[in-house]
Amino acid sequence: MSRKTTTAAALACLTLVLALAACGGGGGFDEGATNGPTQPPASGPVTIKFMITSGGPADVKLQQDTVKAWETKTGNKVEVIAASDMNQQLTQGFAAGSPPDLFFTDANVFPTYAKAGNMLPYGDQLDMKSDFYEGLVKTFTYDGKFYCAPKDFSTLALIINMDLWTKAGLQVGDAPKTWAQLETVAQKLTSNGVKGLVIGDTRDRVGAFMKQAGGWIVSSDQTKMTADTPTNLAGLKEVQKLLASGSTSFPKGVDSGWGGEAIGKGKAAMTIEGNWIKGAIKNDYPNLKWQAVELPSGPAAKGTLSFTQCYGVASASKNQAAAIDLVKYLSTPEPAMALATGLGVMPSIKSAAAAYKGAFPNDAAFLAGAEYAQGPVTVAGMDPVLKDFDAQLLGLPGADPKAMLARLLKSVVAVLELALAHPPWGGGAAPLPAAPPLLPQLL
Amino acid sequence: MRRRDSARAGEARSGWLFVSPVVIVLGLFLVAPIVIAFWVSVSDWNGRGSPLSSSVNFVGGQNYQQLLTEDTLTRSDFATSLRNNFYYVLLVVPIQTVLALALALLLNQRRLKGLSFFRTAYYFPSVTSSVAIASVFLFLFAGGGSVNALLAIFGIDGPQWFADPRGVLHMALGAVGIGSGAQGPGPEFMTSHDFLGLTWWDWVAGPSVAMLTIIALVIWVSAGGYMLLFLAGLQNISSDVYEAASIDGATHWRTMRSITVPLLRPTLFTVLTLGLIGTWQVFDQVYVMSKGNPGKTTLTPAFLSYDQSINNGEWGTGTAMSFVLFGIIIAFTAVQSRILRDKDADGRGFLGRVRGVQLATQQSSTSTTGPTT
Numbered sequence: 054m055s056r057k058t059t060t061a062a063a064l065a066c067l068t069l070v071l072a073l074a075a076c077g078g079g080g081g082f083d084e085g086a087t088n089g090p091t092q093p094p095a096s097g098p099v100t101i102k103f104m105i106t107s108g109g110p111a112d113v114k115l116q117q118d119t120v121k122a123w124e125t126k127t128g129n130k131v132e133v134i135a136a137s138d139m140n141q142q143l144t145q146g147f148a149a150g151s152p153p154d155l156f157f158t159d160a161n162v163f164p165t166y167a168k169a170g171n172m173l174p175y176g177d178q179l180d181m182k183s184d185f186y187e188g189l190v191k192t193f194t195y196d197g198k199f200y201c202a203p204k205d206f207s208t209l210a211l212i213i214n215m216d217l218w219t220k221a222g223l224q225v226g227d228a229p230k231t232w233a234q235l236e237t238v239a240q241k242l243t244s245n246g247v248k249g250l251v252i253g254d255t256r257d258r259v260g261a262f263m264k265q266a267g268g269w270i271v272s273s274d275q276t277k278m279t280a281d282t283p284t285n286l287a288g289l290k291e292v293q294k295l296l297a298s299g300s301t302s303f304p305k306g307v308d309s310g311w312g313g314e315a316i317g318k319g320k321a322a323m324t325i326e327g328n329w330i331k332g333a334i335k336n337d338y339p340n341l342k343w344q345a346v347e348l349p350s351g352p353a354a355k356g357t358l359s360f361t362q363c364y365g366v367a368s369a370s371k372n373q374a375a376a377i378d379l380v381k382y383l384s385t386p387e388p389a390m391a392l393a394t395g396l397g398v399m400p401s402i403k404s405a406a407a408a409y410k411g412a413f414p415n416d417a418a419f420l421a422g423a424e425y426a427q428g429p430v431t432v433a434g435m436d437p438v439l440k441d442f443d444a445q446l447l448g449l450p451g452a453d454p455k456a457m458l459a460r461l462l463k464s465v466v467a468v469l470e471l472a473l474a475h476p477p478w479g480g481g482a483a484p485l486p487a488a489p490p491l492l493p494q495l496l
Numbered sequence: 497m498r499r500r501d502s503a504r505a506g507e508a509r510s511g512w513l514f515v516s517p518v519v520i521v522l523g524l525f526l527v528a529p530i531v532i533a534f535w536v537s538v539s540d541w542n543g544r545g546s547p548l549s550s551s552v553n554f555v556g557g558q559n560y561q562q563l564l565t566e567d568t569l570t571r572s573d574f575a576t577s578l579r580n581n582f583y584y585v586l587l588v589v590p591i592q593t594v595l596a597l598a599l600a601l602l603l604n605q606r607r608l609k610g611l612s613f614f615r616t617a618y619y620f621p622s623v624t625s626s627v628a629i630a631s632v633f634l635f636l637f638a639g640g641g642s643v644n645a646l647l648a649i650f651g652i653d654g655p656q657w658f659a660d661p662r663g664v665l666h667m668a669l670g671a672v673g674i675g676s677g678a679q680g681p682g683p684e685f686m687t688s689h690d691f692l693g694l695t696w697w698d699w700v701a702g703p704s705v706a707m708l709t710i711i712a713l714v715i716w717v718s719a720g721g722y723m724l725l726f727l728a729g730l731q732n733i734s735s736d737v738y739e740a741a742s743i744d745g746a747t748h749w750r751t752m753r754s755i756t757v758p759l760l761r762p763t764l765f766t767v768l769t770l771g772l773i774g775t776w777q778v779f780d781q782v783y784v785m786s787k788g789n790p791g792k793t794t795l796t797p798a799f800l801s802y803d804q805s806i807n808n809g810e811w812g813t814g815t816a817m818s819f820v821l822f823g824i825i826i827a828f829t830a831v832q833s834r835i836l837r838d839k840d841a842d843g844r845g846f847l848g849r850v851r852g853v854q855l856a857t858q859q860s861s862t863s864t865t866g867p868t869t
Contacts, residue, residue: 146807149545165809169542305790306661308639369545437808441569447661447791453681462567 082365099372101379104153106362107135108332115395123382129375132352147171150369154376158201158365162191164433166365167283168196173366174198175377178397179405181384184402192428193363199275201363202380205393207328209261209357211349212312217242217322229345232265232291235349239300242322247299251312252292253322258312258325261358263288264427265351270439270461275432280462281455287352289454295452303447317341327360328419331397334360345418359426360390361401535550537815543805545867564692565819570804570813572693577788578824579694581776583703584796584826587711588718589771595719596767600726601756615727622721628716630784637709657709661791665702704793710781718774722767729763730756754775765836769829776825797821 103120113135119129134153136142140162141376146152158166166172167388174311176182176199184189209353221242230233239249252258256270263269268269268284271277279285295301309315313325317338324330325348330401334341337414348357364380366373382388388435389400391409400409447458510518521659532547540555542545577651599618637657644654651831666682669675671691674699675682682697689696703711734755742752757764779798782788788795788803797817805814 141806144543144809148546150545162807169544169809171544303659305639305656310655434808434810437573437804438569441573441792444661444789444792447789467566467568 070357072335076110078465098130099375100130100132101133101155101372102134102135102377104136104139104155104156106139108159112396115392119383119388120379121464122388126382127375127378128220129379130176131379143171144347146367146368147369149487150277152367152369154367154370154372155379156365156367157204157362160361160429160431161436162438163363163365164195164431164480165436167200168433171202171368172238173368173370173373174200175366175380176200176202176375178377179381181402186382186401186403188359188422188426188428189361189401192431195431195433196391196453201365202384204362204364204383205389205396205398205401206359206361206423207324207398208359208426209258210345210347210418212316212324212326213329213346214220214316214319214322214342215344217247221322229349231349232351235299236295236300236407239323240298241297247319248302248315248321250295250309250325251302251304251307251309251315251325252303252325253312254303254447254449256439256446257358257360258428259289259292259418259446259449260264261348261356262292262324262351264356264358265348265353266291266356266453267351267353269427270442271430271432273429275423280465284353285458286454289449289457291351293454305484313337328398328416329396331416345415347418347421355422355425357422357426359423359428361428432468432494434468438468521645531541532793533815534819535809537819539809539812543809543811547811548750555812559816560820563813563816564744567693570729571811573792573795573800574817574820575692575694575700576693576792577797579701580703580793581778581796584711584714585775585780587703587774588714589768590757592715592719592722593713593764593767596722597726597760597764599719600730601752603723604730605728615724618720618723620720622716626717626780627784629713630781632710633713634785655705657705659787660705661789661793663701663704663793664708665700666776668702669700687858701793702793706790707794710778710794711783713785714775716780718771720769725763725767726760729760733759741812753799761836765833768832768836772828772832775827776821797824811868851854 082168091317103116105112105172107112110414113133116133117131120133123129124131130468136156137155137161143152143156143166143218147166152171158172165171166360167174174195176190176193177200182199185203186206187205190199193200205483210229221244223238223241227238229238235250242249258272264287266284268279268286268288269280270280270285272279298367304315307315307318309318311332312326313333315321316324317334327391330345334343345432347355350356364383366376366380383392384402386400386402386405386408389402389405393396393400393405393409394412396493400406400415404418409416438461442457442461445452445460455486536547536552537553537559538556539547541552545551565571600757602608602612603618604691604712608614621819638644638660639654639656641657643657647654666675675686681687682722683693684699686700691699737759738751741755756867777798779802781801782794782796782799786794788799796819801814801817801821803814804817805811808814
């Protein structure tokens with residue numbers, strides 16, 4: 054009996070050891086991230102694995118087409134992989150030590166990856182560093198290092214369904230410039246089955262009102278939390294007022310997934326969305342007559358939000374040199390314009406701005422917003438806090454905005470305290486990593 | 497003597513040889529992931545490289561302490577997910593069990609025509625991909641979907657099912673004058689106390705309208721599967737017992753109460769145990785349908801653990817959540833087995849069988865809980 058047990062135990066241990074050995078056998082991820090390629094450059098042509106988030110096969114083809122010239126020039130191959138769940142696939146790759154060489158990284162998750170050492174900070178190697186918009190470079194700077202080249206960016210604007218607009222007796226020049234005008238116009242546009250304004254129920258839309266009131270979640274250098282200021286409260290109260298008046302609703306209230314769908318289906322006369330709405334309307338609602346105007350200004354100033362992604366290079370990649378070379382190529386005007394045109398977003402390099410303005414005169418509102426846009430919060434560990442804020446915003450029609458901001462502040466403070474109590478770099482209390490200032494001036 | 501020993505040793509060796517494929521597969525895909533997940537929950541692994549590499553440090557219970565004692569968003573999220581899942585279990589397990597039993601009793605009637613058709617029809621949801629079913633439900637329960645269209649015929653203005661974060665208990669309490677409904681603040685004595693970062697008032701929110709649709713879906717899907725178990729159990733009951741009962745002049749209801757249900761107890765035990773384990777681990781419906789929205793009211797520990805690990809890169813607390821969940825499942829199963837066992841204390845013939853099933857299911861509960869991340 055006891056011998057049997059021993060054998061069983063021995064066998065179980067053997068299995069376990071085998072399994073653990075298999076897991077531990079990857080090797081090569083213990084090197085710290087440095088400012089240069091950590092892996093020796095592979096000789097001869099290599100195949101770059103390039104993981105992208107895509108809205109469909111068209112995006113994949115666009116990306117493949119843009120890298121063709123680079124492939125011919127260098128002899129390398131690029132394998133474009135469309136991620137079905139970017140975060141999950143990257144996370145698995147990081148853990149296994151075999152992430153894609155190059156991947157799109159959203160500004161929201163960038164600090165998480167950078168903090169864990171999954172990304173190679175290659176930004177300073179780029180000769181076009183000064184060509185990127187200052188604010189975008191700062192967004193992708195973590196702990197004093199410029200990590201990755203910004204791919205492109207978008208801003209929010211007020212999208213108007215022109216058919217409903219004229220039907221309500223409004224002129225082109227009647228676009229709302231202030232909150233009061235927005236309230237009036239939204240009320241005018243509201244009729245049976247149509248809401249005057251439909252806005253997404255997250256901080257990525259509602260936050261624009263906080264910005265217009267002169268507030269934001271964090272201070273401009275992202276070191277202080279400014280969640281519970283009267284300015285933020287004023288922003289939320291304005292949204293609450295709009296919702297309460299019946300002229301405005303969240304997308305789900307008109308049975309839509311997002312603002313673009315609401316306006317496309319004719320259930321909303323106005324919505325607040327970014328550049329991506331262009332492609333969506335073209336594909337799904339080609340007959341919609343629409344126009345983008347700048348968001349109205351609040352009591353403080355004009356305010357909008359900007360969104361951006363970068364080309365992340367994995368610190369565990371074996372083809373870093375080639376991947377960086379590809380990024381350099383993609384950050385030149387011609388491919389950047391081709392991508393921006395195809396995806397409907399704005400190129401991240403200043404040298405492509407003139408070409409973009411010329412090609413898309415109707416995008417004036419988005420481009421104008423770039424001048425005063427607020428970038429995303431890029432503090433590690435903030436993502437769940439902001440998601441929690443989103444969950445709170447859902448209750449805006451009835452709930453108390455003051456309590457929401459108090460809760461936001463509490464969570465944010467906890468994140469900062471936790472970062473101090475359990476610093477990821479070990480040891481005692483250490484200063485917080487230098488947080489990048491937000492986008493002050495984009496254009 | 498010696499020869500017999502070596503012969504037995506040879507037997508044991510070949511025995512192990514025969515079972516080794518299973519042992520290795522189970523070890524590799526079941527034991528090792530659980531052990532590694534547990535290691536991650538007591539380490540500072542950040543998702544980069546192997547969790548077993550030299551740069552990963554042992555941090556003891558710090559992740560558990562952080563999850564359960566520190567006043568952070570993680571803790572209140574975890575409490576919210578436990579609350580949601582508790583109401584989910586509370587509704588799904590009893591309803592699906594009763595429904596499955598009722599269906600099995602219906603289909604066990606010998607005079608019923610088209611028996612195999614009905615069996616297939618009821619079992620069909622269980623063998624269909626849960627993702628496909630979840631997608632169909634998304635359409636059915638859309639604000640302008642079929643369900644609301646049906647309700648409109650009766651003059652009822654249906655809610656925005658998946659967008660409705662209102663807790664039904666909050667609504668009910670509001671209707672009887674406690675608190676001010678789902679949107680307003682709760683009564684002072686309940687909002688001023690909290691447990692795990694969630695006020696008492698938030699604990700009694702009840703399932704949200706969005707959660708109710710997921711509950712309806714899961715009951716619809718799983719009842720058919722458990723029906724098969726009950727059907728097998730019913731067909732095991734000898735017809736002699738029923739004949740004896742009818743000779744004694746037992747009514748239909750009396751036969752059901754005194755013969756069918758007691759004789760089905762082993763099956764009932766299996767169904768309840770599997771139901772408890774399955775419902776505490778609900779993940780795919782949440783992942784497909786709601787991702788925890790609206791207002792975190794469909795957040796469940798399994799999904800939160802995934803989100804915390806994969807999306808937030810907080811592997812320590814993420815895996816710690818799955819082990820806390822594991823403890824909860826063990827506790828619930830133990831309580832449930834105790835309740836069912838006590839009823840058998842008068843020593844009926846199948847007591848041994850019940851115990852056997854119990855052991856088997858407890859083992860399966862320990863093996864299915866681990867790799868939730």
